[in-house]
Amino acid sequence: MSNYCVSIGEHEYQVKVNGAHLTLNGEPVQFDLDSLNGNGLHVLRRGNQSTELYLSTQQRGVYEVLVGGRRVIARVDPAHRRAHRRADAIAAGDLIAPMPGVVIQVLADEGDLVEQDQVLAVLESMKMQMQVRAPFAGRVRRVNIKEGAAVEKGALLVKISEQ
């Protein structure tokens, strides 16, 4: 018997798998899942209802699910392991590129005092500009970018710390 904790947005679900028997939050459920093409396309059968789902593993324990016109990201953890979430880099003052792009403007220098929500840099990707704002008031510790430079997703742009 195996227990899983599934997180979808704010909600958590406990799923128990015991051979062909399944329970959801302690309630037994009739549920069958067949792979259609070995490539993510599944059909979910329950009673006289068949639902098409696309399931793919994004990274270990994180699944992308397309169902009924919706795209849902679900995180599955074996219940014995606490779901440990990545520390929020932004909250710690490490402003990272949310996506690959080009630096259009750098509006802060190392040592600057900045206010909360102050725009520190402007990036552009796919015809769209986005502002990188200070998550809190503080001092700029590092500026890792130059105007015109290309940045990768996840690259550290600016680091700030509380005063």
Next chain:
Amino acid sequence: MKVLVANRGEIAIRILRACRDLGVQSVAVYTEADRDALHTRYADEALFIAAPGHGSAASYLDIAALCDAARRSGADAVHPGYGFLSENAGFARAVEDAGMTFIGPRPETIALTGDKLAARRAARDAGLPVLPGPDTPLTQEVGDGQPIPVDLAAQVQYPVLVKAIAGGGGRGIRLARRPEELAQQIEAARKEAQAAFGDSSVYLEPLVQQARHIEVQILGDGQGHVLCLGERECSIQRRRQKLIEEAPAHGLTDAQRAYLFESAGKLGRALGYRSLGTVEFLLDADGKFHFIEINPRIQVEHPVTEMVTGLDLVKEQLRLAAGRPLRYAQEYIEWRGAAIEARVLAEDPAQGFMPATGVITHLKEPGGPGVRVDSALYPGMAVTANYDSMLAKVIAWGENRAVAILRLRRALREFQIGGVPTDLEFLFDVVDSPPFIAGNFDTTYLETFRPQPQKAGDLALERDVALATALLAHRQRENLRRQAAPVSGNAWQVAAWREQM
């Protein structure tokens, strides 16, 4: 005729399809990043274009490389699509100087439409209603960190738009609501215009509040004959980018429509317009139209016009380029029913709709009565930051607007794109919203639009997702356990197995 398509993505496929229908030979071009793109496989031939000194992704903007490819392939006509060089008069001229046909307006027309102030003058001369304001750009000192000159400051009515003369695609436009914001917004618009168009000239235009964006499709033979193929409503925009477009515009009176068509036709005839063009207007809350600009090319939203007229606009372009006369008289043009288009973009709703990248792992396009999909997607395609984030267009036709909405809702729900987050659910929510259904919206609709946070059936769907993903995780774990068990003596595999657990 042999046509080189100087573009990529869905519009390249769209043009290549018209070539196939006509039995015309076609040539695609591609960059390093697009080596495997769908349009390279759809065309009769595909040529690699490398632009020395540029990032290879920029080669669709390289006039010399494209003309060279056209020459090498033996093409006698070039279709620019939209975006890239489609509004570049220099490209049209280079194509014609090389002895080929440019499938679009004459270079002089493109140059005129590219200068927003020149286009305004032409529209005013043709008798079209043009927004008040000087026909000259702001002098270069304004918005250079200096205060606004007193005489200028005295004239400006707020809110006011700062617009790039070379503008296009919604770029180089800034809004100043109060006098204090003007200098800063001029500076911002100049910066964006310089980066996007290499020209920082800007002008001021009063903001039309509660405006609807309504545009008219024209088709000219370059000899003074201009057909009007009807209007489109494109008020559903985000960050000045159109997201949902429809034909016809709902609720126009016959008199308004007649005035709109007559105005667009007059301007088209005054310009001796050749090929496809769009005359854009704002419709204000008092029911008055104001000319904004001319787009001298095929538009992203052209399918809605095709659905209600039954015409193939690209085919008509190709026929005209081959020297044939216009096939129809205005009386022949009829409009049936309503069509709505929704743009499917690679963007992440969880990240404030920022453009997203990834690989398309799964694809199932919608179909059925009244539904058309224009896309260049295929499973395995990489969505990169090199190009525009538009993945596909879904267009639905119905005998009236309500039926078109129902079919579009169905199609958006059917569309499955795996591997990359998209705006599909957002599009559904917009199309499903009561003000949209009632036709009660203007160009600011999406600024305040918020989808219902929780919908009926959401929790049931989440429970299914929880069960399915847990079961899949369980099966993956069991598979690994079975595979790893017989080789437990191998330290590497045991380590890998433990890692997976």
